[in-house]
Amino acid sequence: MKKHFTAIIVTILLVSGALGVLGSVYASPGRTDANGGHTCRTNCAKYGLKDGEYHYHNADGSITKTPPKTPPKATEPSETKPSAPLKADKLKPPANGKLSVYFLNVGQGDATYIHTANGDDILIDGGKNEAGPIVVDYLKQLGVKDIEVLISTHPDEDHVGGLDTVLQKLVVKSVYAPKVSHTTDTFKDFLLAVKNEGLTIKEAKAGVAIPLKGVTAKFAGPTKAYGDDLNDWSAVLHLAFGKTSFLFTGDAEAKSEADMIAAKATLKADVLKVGHHGSNTSTSAAFLKAVAPKYAVISVGAGNTYGHPKKTILDRLASAKVTTYRTDTKGTVMAVSDGTKLTFGTVK
Structure with missing residues (x-):
């Protein structure tokens, strides 16, 4: 027993000595941090x-x-300066006896107002939900009392979102949309607003003409069903006044573009509303050649997270010598036709 006790004491002394030696090298290590x-x-x-x-x-x-030294603190997203809320631009009223087209600045989305020489009013899309009151503001600025034709190109929120507000605030006489549905509350709100106004939706598809005096308005697409691909379902409208013409494409992408070319739809136009906010999924080289526009307008929001418009598309338009306007840099873009000549104006 004494031998065992002596061994234990010796062991303790040896360990204590070892710790003493370590202590002479390091000043009480303790728990170290990330820097050691x-x-x-x-x-x-x-x-x-x-x-x-x-x-x-x-x-x-x-x-x-x-x-x-510690690295500088990264800037938190909350510390970044918030962007100013979108407001309606101040617009000049449409000219009498001319076709006026307003590519409305609604941020990241689409909304186009058309006033014909005969006095009819057309609205294509209404931007996002929050853009609804802004679109109504634009229309009231321009003296719109009622809308002869309202077109929802497809169910995406940045196109259909504001249309329920327009339907509630203004008298709408007819509604056109492709025969495709969506399960979002935004799209349901649009359908409910149409129903509450006692209207039924007329199908927008290739070959359907809109009965308007003084202009030729006919859908070039969609030419077929596209399943769950909402963008390719986009209603594409060709509008001609005298010798001038416009093509409004919604978010139609390359597949729909190819199908319209194959169907020999009327596509040639002086002004192209560029598809899908300038995404590289649209405005294929073949489609741009078929349309052969002199001017192009891109409806897009400043600083959007999608990187729209894409450099590929801007370069393609430039190579084709197309004069391009963008709502993110110029605000609302206005095109006026007297039937022979086109003039453009912007708010910035």
Whole structure:
């Protein structure tokens, strides 16, 4: 028993000695942080440290008291300057006896107002939900009392979102939309607003003409069903007044574009409303050649997260010598036709 007790005492002394040797090298290590540093707990004065003073150990065994520099704090998203809320631009009323087309600035979305020389009013899309009151503001600025034709190109929120507000605030006489549905509350709100106004939706598809005096308005697409691909379901409208013409494409993408070309739809136009906010999924080289526009308008929001419009599309338009206007840089874009000549104006 005495032998065992003696062995235990010797072991304790050996361990204590070992710890003493380690202590002569490091000043009470304790728990280190991410920099390898810690605060001193014991034997501090021996190493020129105060109790609780932060320090860390260099590779050569020396001690440094000054903490390493920390990288600058990253800017939190909440610290970024919020963008100003979108407001309606101040617009000039349409000219009498001319066709006036307003590519409305509604941020990241689409909304186009058309006033014909005969006095009829057409609205294509209404931007996002929050754009509804802004679109109504635009229409009231322009003296619109009622809308002869309202077109929903497809159920995406940034196109159909504001249309329920328009239906509630203004008298709408007819509604056109492709025969495709969606399960979102935004689209349901649109359908409910149409029903509440006692209207039924007329199908927008290739070959359907809109009965309006003084202009030729006919849908070039969609030419077929596209399943769950809502963009390719987009109603594409060709509008001609005298010798001038426009093509409004919604978000139609390359597949729908190819189908319209194959169906020999009337596509040639002086002004192209560029598909899908300038995404590279639309405005294929073949489609641009078929339309052969002199002017193009891109409806797009400043600083959008999609990277619209894409450089590929801007370069393609430039190579084709197309004069391009953008709502994110110019605000609302206005095109006026007297039947022979086109003039453009912007608010910025």
